[in-house]
Amino acid sequence: MAAAAIALISSCSPEAVGRGWMPTGENTTDETDAIVRLWTGSWLAALIIGVLVWGLIIWCVIVYRKRKDDHQLPVQLRYHLPLELLYTFIPIIMVGVLFFYTVRTQDSITEIDRDETDLNIQVYGRQWSWDFNYLDYQVWDTGQPADLNDISSDPDEGLADYWSQDQVPTLVLPVGQTVEFTLNSRDVMHSFWIPAFLYKLDTIPGRTNAFQVTPQVEGTYYGRCAELCGEYHAYMLFNVEVVSQAEFEQHMADLAAAGQTGELGEDYNRDVAPENPQFGEEEDQNG
Ligand SMILES: [Cu+2]
Helix, strand or coil, X not given: CHHHHHHHHHCCCHHHHHCCCCCCCCCCECCHHHHHHHHHHHHHHHHHHHHHHHHHHHHHHHHCCCCCCCCCCCCCCCCCHHHHHHHHHHHHHHHHHHHHHHHHHHHHHHCCCHHHCCEEEEEEEECCEEEEEXXXXXXXXXXXXXXXHHCCCCHXXXXXXXXXXXXXXXXXXXXXXXXXXXXXXXXXXXXXXXHHHCEEEEECCCCCEEEXXXXXXXXXXXXXXXXXXCCCHHHCCEEEEEECHHHHHHHHHHHHHCCCECCCXXXXXXXXXXCCHHHHCXXXXXX
């Protein structure tokens, strides 16, 4: 308990508490503030109700405890309509309040205003890496699935091996520009997740998902697949770099200079090109 208390107290900076211990200290996108407010609001509401319920339980135990020389059963209640209505409707109201704020926040996050889009990026998830198409610049970038022969079966060593292969793709975004992401999958379900953005969305075969976000803080962030998608799901990593507009333009020029022009389109989907060695070999490993 002492260890737990120390761990808790040490992470109790006012900012960390105010943000409900969410993974970032700043508003990395235009949406993180609303998400943090929903999260901390839900926590606070749950805590207040928890304290109330714990208080009532303790109060009942103390006030209605069995006393000396008291050998009679207390009044037995059954089919007590007011009480039953109370414990039916109060939880419904609580769930309703949480539902209302969740839907309101979610709607504001998932709403897409195409007029505001500055940049269109298409993301393909696949076993087990990512393809990024910068549609407006007609350049692309891609990661390679881990070279499985060169990876230790020990999970920690395996991850280190994968990083050392330097095949993790990097998604570069210009700060302050509104990006519209189009998400697709080449094989099974994956989930496009940038933890620091406090948001993730599935990539689903045969379906297109989209969301819009404006990164606000320059920096390097981790990206992850958040949907268990097969044996090497854990290696389905990417980096995100939020940079100035000039650096972004330079990166687009670099990709074009490297010959990575056009789009990595649907041709690389597994169903369409099963003979493609990069995507076809793991046919039996659907997750
Ligand atoms: Cu995945």
